[in-house]
Amino acid sequence: MKSTVVLFVLALIVATVSAAALGESNAERMARGLPPRAPRKLYSRATGVEASKPKPSSKPPPSCSTGPIQCCQSVEKASNPAAALLLGLLGLVLGPNVEVGLTCSPLTVIGIGGGSCSATAVCCEDNSHGGLISIGCIPITL
Incomplete structure (x- = not known):
């Protein structure tokens, strides 16, 4: 008992x-003046089911030897009336078949990965005109 x-x-x-x-x-x-309890583990990590790490692309990102890749609203020949007007205002004289990018901005490495250029991605020889115009541009594929 x-x-x-x-x-x-x-x-x-x-x-x-x-x-x-x-x-x-x-x-x-x-x-009540007592110390807090240790955190409880509410889940257990499953082995073998973990997310796999992304693998690097075998294709290297495009690059320009003349400076950063540019994203231009349009790419025209220097003989195009809009391009000729801008070139004239800047006092630049180019051959009629030189490709120029209009309204350009540089793409960052992050921008390349995200495909943030909704216009034309180009590699240009001269980007020193404040984004208004870039000279000697060659379109590239991102």
């Missing part, structure tokens, strides 16, 4: 402590 009572009391204590411990938040513990 004594052992039954002892086992019953022990089971009651274990049930009470475990029920109180599971329902108590760290905020409640800290409000």
Whole structure:
């Protein structure tokens, strides 16, 4: 009889402590002056099912030996009326068959990966005119 009572009391204590411990938040513990509990791991990482790392592309990104790749709104011959007007205003004299990029901005490495050039990607010999016009441009594929 004594052992039954002892086992019953022990089971009651274990049930009470475990029920109180599971329902108590760290905020409640800290409000009573107790230290917070260690974080519980709510998930387990599955082995072999982990996301694979992206593999580098076998194709190197395009590059220009004359400076950064440019994204131009249009690429025209220097004889084109719009290009000729800009060249004249800047005091530049070019041959009629020289390709020029109009309204250009440089592409960054991030931009190349994201394909952010919605116009024409080019490699130009002279990008020193503030993005208004780039001279000696060759279209490239990103």
